[in-house]
Amino acid sequence: xxxxxxxxxxxxxxxxxxxxxxxxxxxxxxxxATWSPSYKNSQPWEVMVLSGAAKEGLSGRLVELLENGAEPxxxxxxxxxxxxxxxxxxxxxxxxxxxxxxxxxxxxxxIVKAKKVNFRFYGAPHAIYLFQDKSLSLWSxxxxxxxxxxxxxSAHAHGLGTVPQAFVTDYAREVKDYLDIPQSKRxxxxxxxxxxxxxxxxxxxxxxxxPVTELLRFVE
Ligand SMILES: Cc1cc2nc3c(=O)[nH]c(=O)nc-3n(C[C@H](O)[C@H](O)[C@H](O)COP(=O)(O)O)c2cc1C
Numbered sequence: 414x415x416x417x418x419x420x421x422x423x424x425x426x427x428x429x430x431x432x433x434x435x436x437x438x439x440x441x442x443x444x445x446a447t448w449s450p451s452y453k454n455s456q457p458w459e460v461m462v463l464s465g466a467a468k469e470g471l472s473g474r475l476v477e478l479l480e481n482g483a484e485p486x487x488x489x490x491x492x493x494x495x496x497x498x499x500x501x502x503x504x505x506x507x508x509x510x511x512x513x514x515x516x517x518x519x520x521x522x523x524i525v526k527a528k529k530v531n532f533r534f535y536g537a538p539h540a541i542y543l544f545q546d547k548s549l550s551l552w553s554x555x556x557x558x559x560x561x562x563x564x565x566x567s568a569h570a571h572g573l574g575t576v577p578q579a580f581v582t583d584y585a586r587e588v589k590d591y592l593d594i595p596q597s598k599r600x601x602x603x604x605x606x607x608x609x610x611x612x613x614x615x616x617x618x619x620x621x622x623x624p625v626t627e628l629l630r631f632v633e
Contacts, residue, residue, distance in 0.1 A: 449560045
């Protein structure tokens, strides 16, 4: 698969086969991601892969916190509002998803349901957490974003599916305690990873993109 195909055919995967991914393959996927560029080659990324009982235990803890009504406290706060153009795209996504799947992601009861499936890592055999030191600047956060995309593309090239998940960072303090990560670290993103189950209804939905003319200007 060439790079353009890899970028254009990657999609968020929300249904996985039960089979675990060999550690060697996961290692290769993450090693490939380390070739991402970073500010002064500082490589401001740390990665934790959870499988088996460790992943199940964390899922259970996250669901329990949600059911007990614990207030989310992610290291990166969820946006409170969006500029008009971005909000319109979110509305478009939610409307298309509702039309095609009947699921209204904006309904409060759906948010709790959606969080629970997120906390169970969509049934994936492995979960990945990306973190970095809290003292690092926004540039390093940018670098970690590049790393995350490389990781997802590398996984896709290996026949694996991923979904990036802000939701699974809701209870950052508890996740870090559970994983024995110092609180001085910034928990940035979680991802589910495994072999995609393309028969799963959630994987039948593909997002679209605004036309490039909406965001691009050539200046001479
Ligand atoms: C930073 C970030 C956070 C995200 N958080 C979640 C999440 O918590 N749960 C989820 O199911 N998808 C999450 N997504 C996936 C987006 O919904 C998805 O990337 C977007 O709709 C585009 O679809 P695609 O990935 O299939 O191209 C997140 C994506 C990014 C980049």
